[in-house]
Amino acid sequence: MTLIYALAAGALFGIGAYLVMRRDLLRVVLGVVVISQAATLTLMASALGFGAAPIYPLPSGAISDPLSQAMALTSVVIGLATTALLLVLVLRVVDVFRSQGLDEVAEDEVAQEATLDAEHALGHEDEEAAAR
Amino acid sequence: MSHPTPLAWLAVVIAALAFGACLLLAMSGGGRVDIPWIPSLGIRFELEFDGLAAMYALLATGIGVAVFTYGAGYLPIHLHHAHRPRDDDRRFWPWMLLFMAAMVVLACAQDLIVLFVAFDLTAVASYFLIGFDRERRDARGAAMMALLVTVTTAVLMLIGAVLLSVEHGTSSIPTLIDVAEAGPVTTLATLLIAVAALAKSAQVPLHFWLPRAMEAPTPVSAYLHSAAMVAAGVLVIGRIHPLLALEPMVLDGLLVIGVCSIVIGGLLSLAQDELKQVLAYSTVSQYGYVVVLYGLGGPVAAGAAAFYVIAHAIAKSALFMTAGTVILATDETRLSRLGGLVRPMPLLAAASGAAAMALAALPLTIGFFKDELFFAAATERGPLTGIVAVLAAALTLAYIGRFWLRLFAGPLGIEPHAVPRLLVVPILVLGVLGIAGGIVVEPFARLAEAAASVTYGAPVAIHPAYHLDTRPENLMALAAWLVGAIILVAAPIRQPIVTRVAVLGGRLGPRRWYGALLQGLSRLSDAIHGEEVRDLRRSVAAVLVPTGVLIGIGFLATPSAWDYRIGDIGREDLPVVVLLGLGVGAALTVTRDPGRLRPVLALSVLGFALAAVYAVMAAPDVALVAVLVEAVYTLVFVAVFAVLPLSQRAAASAAHTARRRRDLAAGVIAGIGAFITIWAALSREPSQRGDALELIRLTPQAHGSDVVTVILADFRGLDTMVEITVLAVAVVGATSLLRRGRSW
Amino acid sequence: MTLLSLAILIPWAAGIALVAVDGRRPVVGWAAVATLGGTLVALVALGAEVLTHGEVVVTTGGWPRGVGITLRADAAGVLFAVLSVGVLLAATAHLVMGGVRERTFPGIVVLLAAGLTGLFLTGDLFNFYVFFELAMLASYVLATYGGSRRSLGSALVFTLVNLLGTFVFLLSVAGIYHVTGTLDMAAIGARMDAVDPNAGILIAVGFFVAFSVKLGLFPFHFWLPTVYTGARPAVAAILAGGLANVGAYGLLRFGGELLPRELDLAAGALVVIGAASVLYGGVLAISRHNGSEMLAYSAIGQVGYVLVAVGIGGPVGFAAAVMISIVNSLNKVLLFLTTRMRGAIVGWAFLLGALSVAGVPPAVGFVAKMELFRAAADAPALLVLLFLGSAMSLLYAFQIYQYDFWRTERHGPRSHRSQLAVLGIVAAVVLVAGLWPEPLVYLSDAAARAVGGAAVVVGDGTVVSDGLPAVTSAP
Amino acid sequence: MSSIIGVVAPRLLGPALILAAAIIVKGYADVGDGFSAGVIVATALALRYVSLGWELAERSLPVLRRAPQVATAGLLIALATGFAGPLVGDPPFTHYPRAGESVIHIGTLELITAVVFDLGLFLFVTAAFVVLIHHLARLAQGGPR
Structure with missing residues (x-):
């Protein structure tokens, strides 16, 4: 099962990463959810023992590792929190940029960078030239 | 117009007092200060007014008195010519005094680090003095050049000092002179210090800053570029000469x-042809x-x-x-x-x-x-x-x-x-x-x-x-x-020759190289910056790909038992395998589907499949929360995505396909990296029994039966507390984005 | 023990209370400042206790180590906590004096402080992760403040990239747990030796990436310039001076205590990446036309030094890394705060910061540079690199100084007197620490010893030191 | 489909609350904790939002308006429980009665501070989700900005 878990978690991580890189911002949020699922699965898979649920009265055989379960629970909630924030952020960006693409945001950035730079470029380059 | 300001007189008086004090000290046979400064590194604030110190301190203060007096008369006229207020000399005299003080400390310094500090202080002061006419572009440029050349080379001095102190366990110059023997480290270190000193004394090929520094008001040139700043270089050489002399090659250099x-x-x-230029080059020559x-x-x-x-x-x-x-x-x-x-x-x-x-x-x-x-x-x-x-x-x-x-x-x-x-x-x-x-x-x-x-x-x-x-x-x-x-x-013969030398020097000389270096750096900087802003700033792949590469290198380059396990797959594992396959398949459809609703539903299939996996793995708590959270996700995404229009841009261009391929490659790299890491970790069993057993054992003592719940509320309650605070911050962040922080 | 609890509780409780009220009211802002001040006092007192009596350890619920969460204050943790909270205090005070515009700012910044203190004072891996997330979420929210298109766009990328970073971190946490069976940092350090280095190194890469993203090391830095230039100066100061410490601390703690062998194996790679960062940040900072952008790239270059120092390792290397982190923090706060201020003292403050960045006395930067040279004394190639780096830093810092301050005075009304006072205090710290560097050197040494002193392990992986209760098996 | 939700959703709240109460009361003994209880209640409320629209949902349950305060209170209760220990010289997150001491039972409910912690958790999670849902619903259903 080791390999199966690793494969599944790796595949989810890769799929999530691919989604995060898409230009559609809402898909980016989905990507983060998938990645967080990958992380939770990994935490669960990293348990040191598999068996019955760790609830008293304990059965005599093997018991599942409760610590990794507790970690998985915490990480699920944290994943939920981050996703919520990211989703709202994306909604705001969509609202402000009137676009759902990371590309448009990037183009905007390039344009702003250029205007910002142009303000000072001449004076600055002259200053640099003076030091030569 | 030409009356000196009170500040100027104050400076002159201080210089005179300093000169008097130095004279007294010199005649009374010196004195020393030796207090711990950075004891952790064994660096002491060690000053001694010895012969060398006396000479340079007397020069710095004595010539200082003369030049300060001159400056007291000069500066008001200078400022008047430049239409600047008289009290602009408050940008002048403090630096002159700081310079003098740094020079005296430099003269007396017996510790290489103290020496370096004073050395750099003179450079900083000189920056402001050379650039005193800061409204003039050339003055600013000259100041910058002097700073760059002298401070950059001073770093070499620091390196030399550190090398010596690491090699010999002390940075005290007298001790070093006692204990140091010829050796590659010592030679290198002293050589580095010598380079710094030579640059300061405006020696070829690092001399070019000095003629430019003539942009400074004349009192500055008269002080810094005759008796003080340039003298600092030879002072350092004079101070560490016994170390330099350990290696004859250094002396030959x-x-x-x-x-x-x-x-x-x-x-x-x-x-x-310019008066001060004649003198500047003469200083180069004289030193x-x-x-x-x-x-x-x-x-x-x-x-x-x-x-x-x-x-x-x-x-x-x-x-x-x-x-x-x-x-x-x-x-x-x-x-x-x-x-x-x-x-x-x-x-x-x-x-x-x-x-x-x-x-x-x-x-x-x-x-x-x-x-x-x-x-x-x-x-x-x-x-x-x-x-x-x-x-x-x-x-x-x-x-x-x-x-x-x-x-x-x-x-x-x-x-x-x-x-x-x-x-x-x-x-x-x-x-x-x-x-x-x-x-x-x-x-x-x-x-x-x-x-x-x-x-x-x-x-x-x-x-x-x-x-x-x-x-x-x-x-x-x-x-x-x-x-x-x-x-x-023989002016008629002489002048053409020296002019030609000057022209040649201008064309091939170090200053040209220096300028080209700065310009090249600046161009390189702009080129990379442009690239970064255009392509990389918004790219998440820019993080994932290096990560994948690092993991690959780590994977291949580490000595290993190559112990990767496939693990047993029994019949009872079959449901897990099927569910995982279902989840991954669902996730894959998310990548292909251009719509809104179906990806969300596919995602919830993934979520519920994983929840089922956790249930099979005997983790009912996780399964419960996973189901609940998945329900929330589905609800929220459906509600939110339903109201958002699809992206307007058509998605068929060649650039888009190329981009898609690139993302795919990056995604595959990220996935493989994650897979290798996870597999590597899961393949190894812990060397000792896990703490989990202890948790299980102690659960009844915490008055509980469900170990996971007890962990969450008791053993690791702190984690849970932080976790819900994280949730709180997320909610607060959301409100601040949506309603400018109004909570309701 | 009480101090340790207090240091975590004060900002936490106050933060929760503060996010619930309207932070635009001055009294709320000042309450945030007071809270940070109180936290700082508690931390300093804790630090004094640590330095005199050794590290303070407490396990939650009084359970045995490994069962409860270990909270631990050692020299490194407390030093970084003091530094970060100090930075937050200065930046918050500065911002509050100028008028807070966001309702949630004071609360969020205090919660950020809670997250940072927690992660610096915990001795438990997973607890580190959750505090880490707390700090990160608070900083995502901070990054969105300002509301301009630019800051929103940059906040999005900041959030995305760092989210990926924390998920990678989480994968590594899972890996560590699986191979060692414990979450207690000291126990992990002891048990990692028995783990196959191949698995160890892959796990280590995960941590490295997470912290590199936080630090903004090349090539994980692409988010950084936009965020630092898009954010308000005080927020940029908080991110660059406060949050980035997490990266430096993480590298030291995880490299020195948890994964020393992996650190050894990867030392060469770390040095190379650090060197690349130094050069990349340095080159790009040259010829940037505004102060914030220069500072952003300068930050990338300067953290390269941290990595180089960690790569060199040993007590000297670690001490240098701690020292550089401290100095970086101070520089960045000082310089970012100056970016939109006016008044005579601003130029002086920037000058001090520029000198410090360039490592020129009397500002404190030169001490860090000296420590770095000491660490790299045996490696001529590194000395060359450090020389180039410091030459470039001098160039870019003074280019901006000259253009922004020396060429002309900044026009417009002078900044608020109290803001100038905050700036003056930070500047004074930079200056005094340069004139009297002994405390800083001493503390860096102590911190380096704290993270470098992993438990001693004999052959079969049995822990013989560090007082960890023996792990007994279940009945 | 939506009509089913419209009928079911408003009636889900009661059962959800009972379920949540059960989860908290049985405490450490079985699966589930304050968090799951909170999410269950919040989900039921979310369904109300979906079926009734945000304005109607809030008008029908005015108590929702108190969500931010409840969330803060919940967090502070949990935090206070966690850090009560240091007040009397015990480590943080010490729960009372301590290990091995006897516990008073009221049915399956054990009177231990961990339950208080769980209760704080429940209050916070429920309220926090409500706040989040409130804002998202306003946004999605075009509430005034």
């Missing part, structure tokens, strides 16, 4: 650089003498070097001040337009004549002895250095003669206006000092002897005197005067 500086500085000085002397080594040279510094400082600061006075009086900076000033300004002519004679080493000036000692040291080494010494002295005579004659002799160029007395008196004092030193040389010689003893590491005795015989020094002096006079007179 000094010799070569010194000779180059003498020749290049001298030739370029002859080629200049070349001192460096040559240190390169020669031995007691005679050490004595000569010290004496040379004294004589040069007196003469050169007087000459700089002369240049400043002439410029203020005539508003002209070019030698070719000036002349005949001896009649309108006789006092100035006489005073600066004395200084010029001293620099040119004519008899009855202190300068005569500097060359006498120089020649003695040079001939000691061999005939070749002797010949070089004569040529050097001839060059000096020529350029300084040219300078003075062009200014004061010949027909009147420009009629000067009257100048305040403060602009002449300090020059006169220094001129008289130069003559006095030529008559009563004893005090100066003693000062130089004490300094040289520190440099040489053993008592040194020098005996400058007039000897009316045919000893080599005298013959060499005569030869130098003769050759110098010839060069001076």
Whole structure:
């Protein structure tokens, strides 16, 4: 099962990463959810023992590792929190940029960078030239 | 208009007091300060007013008094010309005083780190002084250049100091001199320190900042570029000379650089037309003498070097001040337009004549002895250095003669206006000092002897005197005067040659390289920056790909038992395998589907499949929460995505396909990286039994039965508390984004 | 123990209370400042206790170590906590004096402080992760403040990239747990030796990436310039001076204590990446035309030094890394705060910061540079690199100084007097620490010893030191 | 489909609350904790939002308006429980009665501070989700900005 878990978690991580890189911002949020699922699965898979649920009265055989379960629970909630924030952020960006693409945001950035730079470029380059 | 400000007088008084204190200290035999400074590193704030310190401190404060007095008169006029308020001198005097203080500390410093600190402080002060006329672009550029060259090279000094202290366990110079032996580290370290010192003393090829620094107001040039800043370099060499002398090659290097500086500085000085430029290149050349002397080594040279510094400082600061006075009086900076000033300004002519004679080493000036000692040291080494010494002295005579004659002799160029007395008196004092030193040389010689003893590491005795015989020094002096006079007179032949040298230097010289380096850096910077802004800033792949690459390298490059396990897959595992397959398949459809709703539903299939997996893995708590959270996700995404329109852009362009491919590649890299890491970790079993067993054992003591719940609320309740705080921050963040922080 | 609890509780409780009220009211802002001040006092007192009596350890619920969460204050943790909270205090005070515009700012910044203190004072891996997330979420929210398009866009990328970073971190946490069976940092350090280095190194890469993203090391830095230039100066100061410490601390703690062997194996790679960062940041900072952008790239270059120092390792290397982190923090706060201020003192403050960045006395930067040279004394290639780096830093810092301050005075009304006072205090710290560097050197040494002193392990992986209770098996 | 939700959703709240109460009361003994209880209640409320629209949902349950305060209170209760220990010289997150001491039972409910912690958790999670849902619903259903 080791390999199966690793494969599944790796595949989810890769799929999530691919989604995060898409230009559609809402898909980016989905990507983060998938990645967080990958992380939770990994935490669960990293348990040191598999068996019955760790609830008293304990059965005599093997018991599942409760610590990794507790970690998985915490990480699920944290994943939920981050996703919520990211989703709202994306909604705001969509609202402000009137676009759902990371590309448009990037183009905007390039344009702003250029205007910002142009303000000072001449004076600055002259200053640099003076030091030569 | 020309009355000095109170601040200026205050500065003069402080300088005078400092000079008095130094004089007292020197006569009372010195003193020392030694307090722990950074005990953890064994660095002590160690100062000692020894012979070397006395000489440089007296120069810094003594010349300081003269120059400050001059500056008190100069600055109001300077500011007036530039239409600046009189009180702009508050940007001036504090730096001058800081400079003086740093110089005195530098002179006394017995610890390499303290030495470095003082050394850099002088550079910082010089930046502000050189750039005092900050409204002028050239002044700012010059300040920047001086800062860059001297501070950057000073880093080498720090490296050298650290290397020495790591090698020998101390950074105290006297201790180092005691314990250090020749070796590669010591040689490298001292070499680095020497480079810093040479750059500071404006030696070829790092001399180019000095002529540019003439953008500074004249008092700054007169102080920094004759007796203080440039002297700091040779002071350091004089201080660590015993370490340098451990490796003869280093001394030979000094010799070569010194000779180059003498020749290049001298030739370029002859080629200049601007008054202060002539003097600047002359300074390059003159400090070349001192460096040559240190390169020669031995007691005679050490004595000569010290004496040379004294004589040069007196003469050169007087000459700089002369240049400043002439410029203020005539508003002209070019030698070719000036002349005949001896009649309108006789006092100035006489005073600066004395200084010029001293620099040119004519008899009855202190300068005569500097060359006498120089020649003695040079001939000691061999005939070749002797010949070089004569040529050097001839060059000096020529350029300084040219300078003075062009200014004061010949027909009147420009009629000067009257100048305040403060602009002449300090020059006169220094001129008289130069003559006095030529008559009563004893005090100066003693000062130089004490300094040289520190440099040489053993008592040194020098005996400058007039000897009316045919000893080599005298013959060499005569030869130098003769050759110098010839060069001076043969202007029609001389000028084309030196002009050509100057042009060649401008084209191939280090300054050109320096400029090209800066420009190249700037262009490189712009090019990469443009690339980054265009393509990388928004790219998440830019993080994932390097991560994947690092994991790949780590995977391949690490020694390993290559212990990757597939693990058993029993029949009872079948549901898990199926569910995982279902989840991954669902996730895959998310990547393909361009719509809104179906990806969300596919995602919830993934979520519920995983929840089922957790249930099968005997993790009911996780399964419960996973189901609940998944329900929330689905609800929220459906609600939110439903109201958002699809992205408008058509998605068929070639660029889009290429982009998709690139993302796919990055995603695959990220996935493989994650897979390898996870597989590697899961394949190894822990070396010891897990803490989990302990958790299970202690659960009844925490009054519970469900171990996971007990962990969440008790054993690791802190985690849970942080977790819900995280949730709170997320909610707060959401409200602040959506409703500007209104919570309802 | 009480101090340790207090240091975590004060900002936590106050933060929760503060996010619930309208932070635009001055009293709320000042309450945030007071809270940070109180936290700082508690931390300093804790630090004094640590330095005199050794590290303070407490396990939650009084359970045995490994069962409860270990909270631990050692020299490194407390030093970084003091530094970060100090930075937050200065920046918050500065911002509050200028008027807070966001309702939630004071609360969020205090919660950020809670997250940072928690992660610096915990001795438990997973607890570190959750505090880490707390700090990160608070900083995502901070990054969105300002509301301009630019800051929103940059906040999005900041959030995305750092989210990826924390997920990678989480994967590594899972890996560590699986191979060691414990979450207690000291126990992990002891048990990692028995783990196959191949697995160890892959896990280590995960941590490295997470912290590199936080630090903004090349090539994980692409988010950084936009965020630092898009955010308000005080927020940029918080991110650059406060949050980035997490990266430096993480590298030291995880490299020195948890994964020393992996650190050894990867030392060469770390040095190379650090060197690349130094050069990249340095080159790009040259010829940037505004102060914030220069500072952003300068930050990338300067953290490269941290990595180089960690790569060199050993007590000297670690001490240098701690020292550089401290100095970086101070520089960045000082310089970012100056970016939109006016007044005579601003130029001086920037000058001090520029000198410090360039490693020129009397500002404190030169001490860090000296420590770095000491660490790299045996490696000529590194000395060359450090030389180049410091030459470039001098160039870019003074280019901006000259253009922004020396060429002309900044026009417009002078900044608020109290803001100038905050700036003055930070500047004074930079200056005094340069004139009297002994405390800083001493503390860096102590911190380096704390993270470098992993438990001693004998052959079969049995822990023999560090007082960890023996792990007994279940009945 | 939506009509089913419309009918079911408003009636889900009661059962959800009972379920949540059960989860908290049985405490450490079985699966589930304050968090799951909170999410269950919040989900039921979310369904109300979906079916009734945000305005109607809030008008029908005015108590929702108190959500931010409840969330803060919940967090502070949990935090206070966690850090009560240091007040009496115990480590943080010490729960009382301590290990091995006897516990008073009221049915299956054990009177231990961990339950208080769980209760704080429940209050916070429920309220926090409500706040989040409120804002998202306003946004999605075009509430005034």
